[in-house]
Amino acid sequence: MLAYLLRRLVYVVPVALGVSLICFMLVHIAPGDPLVAVMPLDATAEQEAEMRAAYGFDKPLPVQFGLWVAKAATGDLGRSIATGRPVAGEVMTAVGNTLVLAAAASLIGFPLGLLFGFVAGYFRDTGVDRAVTALAITGVSVPNYWLGMVLVIVFSVTLGWLPAMGAGPGGSRDWGWDAEHLRYLVLPAVTLAVVPMGIVARTVRALVGDILSQEFVQALYAKGLMHGGVLRHVVRNAAPTALAVMGLQLGYLLGGSILIETVFNWPGTGFLLSNAIFQRDLPLLQGTILVLALFFVAVNLLVDLAQTVIDPRIKRT
Amino acid sequence: MTKPLVDIRDLSVTFSGERTVHAVNGLDLSLPPGEVLAILGESGSGKSVTLKTLLRLLPPRRTAISGMIAVDGVDVLSLSGRRLADYRGGTVSMVFQEPMLALDPVYSIGDQIAEAVMRHEGLGRRAAMERALDMLTRVRIPSPERRLKVFPHEMSGGMRQRAMIALALACRPKLLLADEPTTALDATVQIQILLLLRELQREFGMGVIFVTHDIGVAVEVADRIAVMYAGNVVETGTVAEVIRDARHPYTKGLLAANLHGAVKGARLEAIRGAPPALERPPEACSFAPRCDFADERCRTAPPPMIVPGPGRRVACVLADRLEAAE
Ligand SMILES: Nc1ncnc2c1ncn2[C@@H]1O[C@H](COP(=O)(O)OP(=O)(O)OP(=O)(O)O)[C@@H](O)[C@H]1O
Ligand code: SF4
Ligand SMILES: [Mg+2]
Numbered sequence: 001m002l003a004y005l006l007r008r009l010v011y012v013v014p015v016a017l018g019v020s021l022i023c024f025m026l027v028h029i030a031p032g033d034p035l036v037a038v039m040p041l042d043a044t045a046e047q048e049a050e051m052r053a054a055y056g057f058d059k060p061l062p063v064q065f066g067l068w069v070a071k072a073a074t075g076d077l078g079r080s081i082a083t084g085r086p087v088a089g090e091v092m093t094a095v096g097n098t099l100v101l102a103a104a105a106s107l108i109g110f111p112l113g114l115l116f117g118f119v120a121g122y123f124r125d126t127g128v129d130r131a132v133t134a135l136a137i138t139g140v141s142v143p144n145y146w147l148g149m150v151l152v153i154v155f156s157v158t159l160g161w162l163p164a165m166g167a168g169p170g171g172s173r174d175w176g177w178d179a180e181h182l183r184y185l186v187l188p189a190v191t192l193a194v195v196p197m198g199i200v201a202r203t204v205r206a207l208v209g210d211i212l213s214q215e216f217v218q219a220l221y222a223k224g225l226m227h228g229g230v231l232r233h234v235v236r237n238a239a240p241t242a243l244a245v246m247g248l249q250l251g252y253l254l255g256g257s258i259l260i261e262t263v264f265n266w267p268g269t270g271f272l273l274s275n276a277i278f279q280r281d282l283p284l285l286q287g288t289i290l291v292l293a294l295f296f297v298a299v300n301l302l303v304d305l306a307q308t309v310i311d312p313r314i315k316r317t
Numbered sequence: 318m319t320k321p322l323v324d325i326r327d328l329s330v331t332f333s334g335e336r337t338v339h340a341v342n343g344l345d346l347s348l349p350p351g352e353v354l355a356i357l358g359e360s361g362s363g364k365s366v367t368l369k370t371l372l373r374l375l376p377p378r379r380t381a382i383s384g385m386i387a388v389d390g391v392d393v394l395s396l397s398g399r400r401l402a403d404y405r406g407g408t409v410s411m412v413f414q415e416p417m418l419a420l421d422p423v424y425s426i427g428d429q430i431a432e433a434v435m436r437h438e439g440l441g442r443r444a445a446m447e448r449a450l451d452m453l454t455r456v457r458i459p460s461p462e463r464r465l466k467v468f469p470h471e472m473s474g475g476m477r478q479r480a481m482i483a484l485a486l487a488c489r490p491k492l493l494l495a496d497e498p499t500t501a502l503d504a505t506v507q508i509q510i511l512l513l514l515r516e517l518q519r520e521f522g523m524g525v526i527f528v529t530h531d532i533g534v535a536v537e538v539a540d541r542i543a544v545m546y547a548g549n550v551v552e553t554g555t556v557a558e559v560i561r562d563a564r565h566p567y568t569k570g571l572l573a574a575n576l577h578g579a580v581k582g583a584r585l586e587a588i589r590g591a592p593p594a595l596e597r598p599p600e601a602c603s604f605a606p607r608c609d610f611a612d613e614r615c616r617t618a619p620p621p622m623i624v625p626g627p628g629r630r631v632a633c634v635l636a637d638r639l640e641a642a643e
Contacts, residue, residue, distance in 0.1 A: 214418065215413065215415070215418040215419050216418060216419050216420055216421045216422070218374055218419075219411070219413055219419040219420070219421075220421065221374060221402075221405060222372050222374055222405055222406060222410065222411045222413075223405065223406035223410060223432075223433040223436070223484065223485075224402045224403065224404075224405045224406030224407055224433060224436050224437055224488075225402065225432070225436060226398075226399065226402045229432075229436065233421050233424065236421075236423050236424070237421070237422070237423055240423075311423065312422075312423055312425075312468045313422055313423065313468070313470060
């Protein structure tokens with residue numbers, strides 16, 4: 001087990017390197033000159049060369065990559081071209097805000113998804129099942145930025161119950177878990193929770209239905225268990241897969257949603273990313289994507305390890 | 318005669334749904350305490366359905382059951398809720414055909430046995446684990462302490478079936494049901510498991526009903542034989558009676574095809590023709606289309622139950638005459 005853990009950790013290194021290479025290349029393959037945005041229109045060739053050197057754009061690509069990775073490893077992701085502030089700081093602030101949103105969306109979406117999926121799977125082909133399935137399909141297929149706008153119109157514009165924009169007092173840098181801030185969290189979190197809820201519900205429904213149709217369930221009744229006792233076995237059997245699906249969804253949530261963060265002006269990574277793209281802010285874009293990708297790798301690793309721990313059928317050595 | 322352990326009278330089981338299936342049709346069966354009954358019959362003759370009905374394991378919404386089942390004086394068909402759960406695994410338990418499918422893959426063997434003990438005898442976990450260990454020893458699983466912590470997929474087929482038997486017997490049931498308990502195993506392992514079952518049956522003094530396709534096995538292990546056809550017992554008696562003095566043409570066909578020169582362990586399918594579809598309840602002898610002796614009586618009404626001796630029954634109009642011809 002320990003050996004497996006260590007090996008998995010070692011495997012992360014090439015993955016992370018590959019991810020960084022892709023981030024780095026993506027930006028350089030994109031058309032357009034990143035310096036155009038910040039360069040004065042009447043800049044002389046000399047000034048331009050100076051600026052290129054300042055941002056390191058004059059060196060050959062492999063060297064640029066090497067330097068970039070070496071610095072990234074020490075936590076230095078360069079400076080934003082648009083604001084001149086360190087990218088690492090910008091990204092970390094945004095990551096913090098996205099974490100808040102992702103946590104809230106998970107806390108809403110996962111328990112509901114699990115509950116709905118379980119009930120639907122357990123009472124398969126009944127009215128309850130059909131209602132839950134319809135809800136889950138709607139949740140997954142309705143464009144969530146549209147849902148977000150509808151919620152804003154209903155709860156902010158018409159009813160005036162909840163704020164529509166931003167992360168509350170203090171803007172992007174001063175989140176707190178108090179009532180005033182939480183009011184700002186409700187609408188984006190609910191909007192963001194709908195898709196993972198639908199996906200978790202659908203997966204768990206299929207999973208539970210499948211488990212209940214297996215012979216061992218009959219054997220559990222045959223040895224005298226009642227519904228509650230059998231349900232415990234069903235939960236234990238469903239847990240590893242349900243966990244994997246939630247882990248994957250958490251990975252997506254942590255990536256931040258460009259659309260939802262933009263609709264709600266939520267200062268997270270999605271928002272940061274869209275700004276970086278529109279301003280052609282290369283270092284910011286690279287840094288943000290890199291951090292997000294590494295997050296995803298880390299979450300996958302954690303899910304994998306957790307699965308190994310709770311599923312005796314998986315033997316990883 | 319002593320009071321039977323199992324007494325089934327006029328049992329009918331009908332499945333509704335996409336297809337209606339009259340799986341069991343007016344079946345009578347009884348078993349004295351401490352005896353072993355082998356059920357023989359072609360595929361689809363209702364053997365598994367009969368066993369599952371005894372444990373009330375069929376889906377209640379799609380299954381209509383009529384008739385009477387008494388096991389150890391309990392009216393099985395009237396049980397519900399906790400009393401049904403107490404009966405299952407407490408009075409009667411079951412060994413399934415494929416232990417790999419019948420054991421929960423994510424619970425250890427010890428936990429699965431202990432769970433049944435805790436449920437029925439109210440023991441604590443520690444005491445229940447002691448019992449599980451004792452049971453694994455009794456079914457002769459080597460290094461039982463270690464096997465307690467093992468998961469089903471980590472055992473061989475034979476060991477898994479032993480564990481399944483340990484689980485079934487952990488609460489000392491009065492009746493054990495076994496649906497083709499060895500079909501999924503290698504030939505040599507089959508014999509070991511059957512001998513083990515026979516031994517444990519004597520040790521615990523319980524009744525056993527087991528389904529088999531192998532007449533040789535029935536002869537070896539059972540006290541009595543019941544031959545099923547189209548959801549009914551067409552002939553029953555002690556092993557000696559049924560083997561030496563078979564009266565139902567279907568039984569005779571089975572014996573002829575399987576006792577003399579047939580491959581041991583081969584399935585029962587050597588009689589020409591196919592069993593009837595069970596969409597409607599039988600209005601005549603179900604075997605008539607395949608029977609060489611069928612006459613007008615056989616095609617107009619179900620055959621009478623002839624009783625050539627105590628505990629011996631044959632459902633065929635010719636049962637008396639065939640005896641005379643012998
Ligand atoms: N749950 C069910 N729903 C509908 N029909 C069923 C169900 N279980 C069994 N049947 C039908 O009842 C009939 C008897 O089936 P059963 O499983 O008892 O046969 P069997 O004698 O055990 O055969 P085999 O030797 O193949 O195991 C079959 O026609 C089968 O299709
Ligand atoms: S009752 Fe008639 S058809 Fe049925 S088994 Fe006897 S002889 Fe054959
Ligand atoms: Mg069967």
